[in-house]
Amino acid sequence: MALELALREYMDIPVVTRVYITACVVTTLAVQLDIVAPFDLYFNPWLIISKFQVWRILTCFCFFGTVGFSFFFNMLFTFRYCRMLEENFYAYRTADFLALFLYGGTLMLIMGCFVHLLFLGQALTIMLVYIWSRRNPHVRLNFFGLITFNAPYLPWVLFTFSVILGSSFMVDFVGIACGHFYYFMEDVFPYQPGGFKVLITPRFLYVHL
Template sequence: MIFLYRYCRMLEEGSFQGWTADFVFMFFFSCLLITIFGLFINLVFLGQAFTIMMVYIWSCWNPFVCMNFFGLLIFQAPFLPWILMGFSLLLGNSIIVDLLGIAVGHIYFSLEDVFPNQPGGERLLKTPSILKVIFDSPEDDPNYNPLPEEWAGGFAWGEGQRRGGGGLNNLNLVFNL
């Protein structure tokens, strides 16, 4: 749960900053693929695969981040999913779940980042417009002015001193009131 929270948060605040609908679409797409692949290999609990998938996508988009594993191993971020899989193997767990998460993460990363950047490549994963309507805020119109200048009453609003610019004079004014 800690890994899921941490890497989900780092993806949301980093790579998907301002792209909430795309972040939600990544969730839906990944969950769909993990569920379909999980049916074929008879996996019931897919949470670990989802976590490894999030770690894989984060590590692909942050290749130069230095990681530290229990203070023993120092490596760059793209190796993190593989080291977690090795640690899982060391603990005697099946690595099928980890491989599933890595495979789904690789599919998403390839379709979202690698293939569109190839010559003649195009973006195959497009976030549905309904998700954009629900999750993304409308774009700001630079020409939009909610209050015309003549509505201000002719006063020079906002032309006073800057906050904290008055020094002791501002303090005297406050205490004389």
């Protein structure tokens, strides 16, 4: 009975969120069990091009480090904001939500070539948080019971938190930059005088979803 309930809850998670979170958990467990090494997962343009290790394009988004506080913290934020975006803004628009991942992920990979980021999962999380926060400007949030602020400040609070903890701030910065790019091109520019929709969802996504 408990297993059926858990399975039902799992299947109730929107499909893109469900698949991505599952991929992250499976990848982390594979590393934890020494089935695969992080060395085989990180983003390396040279290995992708010269050795045809194309899986790195995806795996660099799915590994958040070994099981620990950082992993659970990232999974919590990724699950929460990815799910809220998918349910509230992309309900019955799976192709459009995948296009968000496609455009954002592509931009992160390009930026990753220049700032030498090995893993981009945290940047993707920050991007999702940024987009959600800009679309919910009047929502009030409380961060660990310490401070209360409007949603658009959340990415910058997380950025500051990363700096305080000594983490690489560049990962968060890339996520914020990609999130702003998507938000501006999707929610701002098309509605300006003379504006038009730039980020068109590829037709093949509609065909297969």
